[in-house]
Amino acid sequence: xxxxxxxxxxxxxxxxxxxxxxxxxxxxxxxxxxxxxxxxxxxxxxxxxxxxxxxxxxxxxxxxxxxxxxxxxxxxxxxxxxxxxxxxxxxxxxxxxxxxxxxxxxxxxxxxxxxxxxxxxxxxxxxxxxxxxxxxxxxxxxxxxxxxxxxxxxxx
Numbered sequence: 001x002x003x004x005x006x007x008x009x010x011x012x013x014x015x016x017x018x019x020x021x022x023x024x025x026x027x028x029x030x031x032x033x034x035x036x037x038x039x040x041x042x043x044x045x046x047x048x049x050x051x052x053x054x055x056x057x058x059x060x061x062x063x064x065x066x067x068x069x070x071x072x073x074x075x076x077x078x079x080x081x082x083x084x085x086x087x088x089x090x091x092x093x094x095x096x097x098x099x100x101x102x103x104x105x106x107x108x109x110x111x112x113x114x115x116x117x118x119x120x121x122x123x124x125x126x127x128x129x130x131x132x133x134x135x136x137x138x139x140x141x142x143x144x145x146x147x148x149x150x151x152x153x154x155x156x
Contacts, residue, residue: 113126
């Protein structure tokens with residue numbers, strides 16, 4: 001007798017990833033993560049500046065999301081371990097992006113005091129503000145993806 005609790009085929013593959021609820025967040029995650037990456041990379045970093053962590057998180061999550069997206073697109077995600085991996089990877093991205101967003105916001109607040117004195121720092125300050133907003137949006141998107149993936153994992 002076949003088991004009705006098999007989780008094979010629970011995750012979408014191919015073009016269905018563009019219509020399933022947690023997986024529609026892939027494209028906005030690409031866009032927001034890529035914007036954080038570009039905005040932070042376009043500024044210069046001082047030696048004690050912790051922007052290295054922000055860059056690591058944005059590049060790591062961008063590459064991880066790209067690989068995960070292509071795994072889903074090719075249909076290689078049909079084993080029983082994939083739903084729990086989906087939840088774990090997206091919760092890891094949430095923790096990483098939240099820590100990077102808080103650190104970037106702290107740096108931006110410090111730069112805001114300097115930007116009010118020096119007009120050259122105003123452009124960098126505005127790019128940091130945009131990067132902070134995009135990093136919090138990316139955190140929210142990864143969080144929503146993780147929550148909906150957890151719901152899908154628990155119901156499978």
